[in-house]
Amino acid sequence: MLSNEFCSLPNIYLVGPMGAGKTTVGRHLADLLNRQFLDSDHEIERKTGASIPWIFEKEGEMGFRSRETAVIDELTAQSHMVVATGGGAVTQAENRTFLKNRGIVVYLYTPVEIQLQRTYRDKNRPLLQVENPEQKLNDLLKIRDPLYRDVAHYIIETNQGAARDLAHKILQLITA
Numbered sequence: 001m002l003s004n005e006f007c008s009l010p011n012i013y014l015v016g017p018m019g020a021g022k023t024t025v026g027r028h029l030a031d032l033l034n035r036q037f038l039d040s041d042h043e044i045e046r047k048t049g050a051s052i053p054w055i056f057e058k059e060g061e062m063g064f065r066s067r068e069t070a071v072i073d074e075l076t077a078q079s080h081m082v083v084a085t086g087g088g089a090v091t092q093a094e095n096r097t098f099l100k101n102r103g104i105v106v107y108l109y110t111p112v113e114i115q116l117q118r119t120y121r122d123k124n125r126p127l128l129q130v131e132n133p134e135q136k137l138n139d140l141l142k143i144r145d146p147l148y149r150d151v152a153h154y155i156i157e158t159n160q161g162a163a164r165d166l167a168h169k170i171l172q173l174i175t176a
Helices: 022-033 040-048 052-076 093-101 112-119 133-151 163-175
Strands: 011-015 036-039 081-084 103-109 154-157
Touching: 011 022, 022 036, 022 081, 022 163, 036 040, 040 052, 040 081, 052 081, 052 093, 093 103, 093 133, 103 133, 103 163, 112 133, 154 163
Parallel strands: 011 081, 011 103, 036 081, 103 154
Antiparallel strands: none
16 A cells, blocks of 8 residues: 555546446555545445346336436545446436546546456346347447546556556556
């Protein structure tokens, strides 16, 4: 862990697609900065007592997005945090505003092939429970990549390097 020299840094928010490694990289980054780490999807599940697939099934994607916006508003109002957002958080303009104006946003860019390798067995991703997950990931990236880039202060490619190495790379970027 590093000393308190990083206390003045604002919150750090990780955005990117499913399988980008936001949670894993975020945990390492929080350890390096001696900060609390939270995953917005996990916070939604904790607050509701329901899984994300259940919320999608009962309330639809818009019901989920409404809950997500409330959680992102709450998390970005705190300080000394590293937060991993859900892959679709950037689809809501309000979320992009919260993230961009309340901290440093890092886009973990990940090619679809890597996303597919990292998510193909995960049943906790409602948007991938389709006949052709690769096509779905391509469709999502086409829509979301411009939004990730718009909100990001920094862009990191995640297809090379371990999560800990990526966390160090992010730290170097934001403190340069």
